[in-house]
Each structure stands twice: as C-alpha cells, then as structure tokens.
Amino acid sequence: MGPAGCRERELRMGFWHTGYSEFHEPTGFGDWTGPDLTMRFDCERCSASFNSLEVLRKHRFEAHPLRQPRAFFQGFELGAQTVRIRSPFASGDFEFALAQEVRVNGRAMPVSRVAPHLALLRDEFVNLDLIGTGVTVSHRVDIRIARDEDLKGVEAALLRIAGLRRLTVETIQILIRECEAFESAKDFVQGLTRYLYGVLAKERAPSSSLHFDEYLRYFNEAEQTLAGFDRPVARLIRALVAFHFNRFADARRLAPTKRLRTAAGAFESLLAAKQGGSGAFGAPFSSKTDSAIEALLTDIHSESILAWLASGLDGMAGALGNLEAALEHPWAEYDKLKIRLMLAESCLVRGDDQRARQIARELIGLPETETWAEGLLGRLQAKDVNND
Incomplete structure (x- = not known):
C-alpha cells in the first residue's frame, strides 16, 4: 500500500454502520472497551510515575511538602490553566489540601462545602481563591455541562455525515448547521469541527483555505476542547491527535478502537x-x-x-x-x-x-x-x- 492520496475522495471501509447504536453500544466501535485502566499517573513536579492515583497522592505530600494550598480535580492538580469541565462530576472529584478557607467567585465558603457546591453547577465560570497561612492561590474552573440529549443529537448528526463517505469543507458546514439546535453541546461541536478542519489542512484538501501548518493549531485546540467530554468520539479524536504527535502512551490509554x-x-x-x-x-x-x-x-x-x-x-x-x-x-x-x-x-x-x-x-x-x-x-x- 502506497501513500494515500487526497482526502476528498470516497472513504472506503469494510462495513458501514447505519444505526445510532454506534455511540452507545461497545460493538459500535468494533471492540470499544473504554480507557485503558492500566494507565500510569505521573507526578507534575518530578519524573516519578505510579500505577495508582492513591500512590501518586501519597508521593505528592511526602516528596513535595509545599505549604501552599492545593486543589485537585479527578486526581490531577489544578494549575495556571483554566480547567474545563463538560461532563457531570461528583463532589468527590474535587479535593483541597492546606486551604483554611476558599472563596468562590469572591464569596467565602468553608472548605467542606466547596466541592458539593461546585458539583451542583451546570453553567458557570468559577474563580477559586484558596487561602492558606500567609498565601493565596487562585484557580479558574469553567463548568459548562452539556445536556445528554444535545450530545446524542450531535453524535447522530456526525454519524449521518460519516454516511456521506466524504470529508470536505461542505460536509463540515452541514454538520455545523445540523447541530445549531444543540446549544449546550456547542463546545462539543467546536471540538469536532476544529479537528475535522485540521484534518483537511493536514491533507492539503483542495476545498480548504487553511495552510498545511495550521493543522497543528487546529489539532491542539480540538484536543483541549474535547478533554472535558467523556464520550467515545471525544476519546477517539484525542487518541488520534496523541497518536499523530507520537504520544503513544496517551493514545493507547484513550483509544476506544482495537486497531489504534x-x-x-x-x-x-x-x-x-x-x-x-x-x-x-x-x-x-x-x-x-x-x-x-x-x-x-x-x-x-x-x-x-x-x-x-x-x-x-x-x-x-x-x-x-x-x-x-x-x-x-x-x-x-x-x-x-x-x-x-x-x-x-x-x-x-x-x-x-x-x-x-x-x-x-x-x-x-x-x-x-x-x-x-x-x-x-x-x-x-x-x-x-x-x-x-
């Protein structure tokens, strides 16, 4: 098999699904199994790597005993970048350490009440100020939980586009139009379409006005946007981006399909x-x-x-x-x-x-x-x- 030609040709595959179960049954991806549970947990402050979140937590506080307040979401420490949350989460997903008080959008709140409060939010940008002994640490959390029916509507529209067996600027625009009604899932749509536009740029498709090198920005933006969505399609795109950038451990962990x-x-x-x-x-x-x-x-x-x-x-x-x-x-x-x-x-x-x-x-x-x-x-x- 030689190098493939232009993308704007008919896509070929052995069998085409036509049912909505593609997104909701494991067989829709052929062998979909979810994320690889053998994933490693890397320390953000050194090169150490661990096979469980609990061991990582123990390492953090023993090896890096900083006295400033710290916040964690689903085991990962919050930093300078805005944390984007697009899927429902539990109050236990947030943890705080060494904070005597937390201000949520300027409102003082006991530490024990912060996580339950955040878990109730559905559409809010939150500034978190963690107040410790003589130091305050600030984080930004963007919470916009998409409605499940809107996400399903976007996935169904994407399946219809896939049935056209062609990827062009026109088919991406059709996808955007079909998804206009799914207001709460607009970030999901943006992530999908940024990736698809990036694919066309990477393949130098005639219908695309983007330069080849712009695919890098589009892939990165798609990956960042979709990181908050726990959906098979989002994981597949993130796995494909990781595979392209040669981050093979990430790709293996995220990939919902056997071949990838x-x-x-x-x-x-x-x-x-x-x-x-x-x-x-x-x-x-x-x-x-x-x-x-x-x-x-x-x-x-x-x-x-x-x-x-x-x-x-x-x-x-x-x-x-x-x-x-x-x-x-x-x-x-x-x-x-x-x-x-x-x-x-x-x-x-x-x-x-x-x-x-x-x-x-x-x-x-x-x-x-x-x-x-x-x-x-x-x-x-x-x-x-x-x-x-």
Missing part, C-alpha cells in the same frame, strides 16, 4: 525497548475498521501508517519502497518519525543493515527515540560480532 490501541501500544513498546525492540512490530493485526466514525476521523496519512504497521514486520519489509517514498512526500514530520521507525526495523529484517544504522543515528539525538536508537545500534553491533 494496538498500533499505539506497538510504538510505545518499541521506543521503550532497550534490546529486541523489533518484537513490538512482529505480529500482524487487522487494519480495517467497521466504524464509519473512525473511518471519517482518521486522516489518510494515519490510515497508511496503520495499514503498514498492521502488516507486521514481514509485510513492512515487503513495502520498503512505499515507506521510502512516503519520506519523500510532504507529510508531517510527526508522521515521518513513525515511518522511519518502521523503515529501520524493516530494513533490519531484510538485511539492509546500512540503512537501518543510518536511521538509528539520525534519531539517536531525540529524547523520545534515544533508547530505541541505542538498542538498534546495539543489535547491529551484536550481529556484526556474530558474523565475524
């Missing part, structure tokens, strides 16, 4: 392996999707990468010409890094040690690929010793 989760896990394992990294690419898997939504949302370059990776090492080794050709095309550098990884491992299988070594040396200076590159060069060195 498998691909992200393969790259994640490859980059973490000091020896024998090619095993991460060994087993073929299905690159097809039975979801109209996934077919619509996956850009053509990611589709090509998924197809090559799904063919396994032997399949990639038989497509070296296509992989090399993709590096000559004006693809995003984030995509080309994935291609270089696949190409190097494939060259090693085919016996082209010189090309594999060249790619490893090119990537050894990047933090995200240093471990893999050192491992591949080590494998090549061991191979040379054995041959001698």
Whole structure:
C-alpha cells in the first residue's frame, strides 16, 4: 500500500454502520472497551510515575511538602490553566489540601462545602481563591455541562455525515448547521469541527483555505476542547491527535478502537525497548475498521501508517519502497518519525543493515527515540560480532 492520496475522495471501509447504536453500544466501535485502566499517573513536579492515583497522592505530600494550598480535580492538580469541565462530576472529584478557607467567585465558603457546591453547577465560570497561612492561590474552573440529549443529537448528526463517505469543507458546514439546535453541546461541536478542519489542512484538501501548518493549531485546540467530554468520539479524536504527535502512551490509554490501541501500544513498546525492540512490530493485526466514525476521523496519512504497521514486520519489509517514498512526500514530520521507525526495523529484517544504522543515528539525538536508537545500534553491533 502506497501513500494515500487526497482526502476528498470516497472513504472506503469494510462495513458501514447505519444505526445510532454506534455511540452507545461497545460493538459500535468494533471492540470499544473504554480507557485503558492500566494507565500510569505521573507526578507534575518530578519524573516519578505510579500505577495508582492513591500512590501518586501519597508521593505528592511526602516528596513535595509545599505549604501552599492545593486543589485537585479527578486526581490531577489544578494549575495556571483554566480547567474545563463538560461532563457531570461528583463532589468527590474535587479535593483541597492546606486551604483554611476558599472563596468562590469572591464569596467565602468553608472548605467542606466547596466541592458539593461546585458539583451542583451546570453553567458557570468559577474563580477559586484558596487561602492558606500567609498565601493565596487562585484557580479558574469553567463548568459548562452539556445536556445528554444535545450530545446524542450531535453524535447522530456526525454519524449521518460519516454516511456521506466524504470529508470536505461542505460536509463540515452541514454538520455545523445540523447541530445549531444543540446549544449546550456547542463546545462539543467546536471540538469536532476544529479537528475535522485540521484534518483537511493536514491533507492539503483542495476545498480548504487553511495552510498545511495550521493543522497543528487546529489539532491542539480540538484536543483541549474535547478533554472535558467523556464520550467515545471525544476519546477517539484525542487518541488520534496523541497518536499523530507520537504520544503513544496517551493514545493507547484513550483509544476506544482495537486497531489504534494496538498500533499505539506497538510504538510505545518499541521506543521503550532497550534490546529486541523489533518484537513490538512482529505480529500482524487487522487494519480495517467497521466504524464509519473512525473511518471519517482518521486522516489518510494515519490510515497508511496503520495499514503498514498492521502488516507486521514481514509485510513492512515487503513495502520498503512505499515507506521510502512516503519520506519523500510532504507529510508531517510527526508522521515521518513513525515511518522511519518502521523503515529501520524493516530494513533490519531484510538485511539492509546500512540503512537501518543510518536511521538509528539520525534519531539517536531525540529524547523520545534515544533508547530505541541505542538498542538498534546495539543489535547491529551484536550481529556484526556474530558474523565475524
């Protein structure tokens, strides 16, 4: 399979759903299982990583005993950025530490009453001032809970757009018009459409007036906007954005579909392996999707990468010409890094040690690929010793 062509063509897939169950039954995404519960929890103040939220909390207060008040939402510490909440939450999702008093939009409130008060809000921008001993820390929380029926209406409209089997500026405008009535879900619509416009820019679609580089801003804005929505479509878009930006652990954790989760896990394992990294690419898997939504949302370059990776090492080794050709095309550098990884491992299988070594040396200076590159060069060195 060579590099895919222009997006403004008919989208193809093995089977097209036509029912609304795509969003509400696990089978709608083929193998939808929700977020990966094996996720890691990283400390915001150091490089430590933990397998549970409770252990992270213990670490924070033992290793970083700051005396200033602190606030947490669903386990993550509030910082300088506005926290956007778009899905219903419980009072237990908010936690406060070392605060003697909290002011909510200027109104003093006992700490024990703040979280229950916030959980009752549905459409309000909140300024939180945490008052401690001689210090006040301020945070911003934007709460706009979308009505479930509005979210369902947007998802149904997106499914109808996917049924058109084309992604163009016109189809995005149709989606916007169909969603005008869903007022409480306007941020959801904005996140979806920003992403879709970003896809067209990335693919250099003729109908798009955006420059290629603008896709970066559109992808980032879509990811930030959709972060507050706990919906399969939102998670899929965030996973696709993370996969594109080579944040493979995030993509694997968020991905609601098997092929994207498998691909992200393969790259994640490859980059973490000091020896024998090619095993991460060994087993073929299905690159097809039975979801109209996934077919619509996956850009053509990611589709090509998924197809090559799904063919396994032997399949990639038989497509070296296509992989090399993709590096000559004006693809995003984030995509080309994935291609270089696949190409190097494939060259090693085919016996082209010189090309594999060249790619490893090119990537050894990047933090995200240093471990893999050192491992591949080590494998090549061991191979040379054995041959001698």
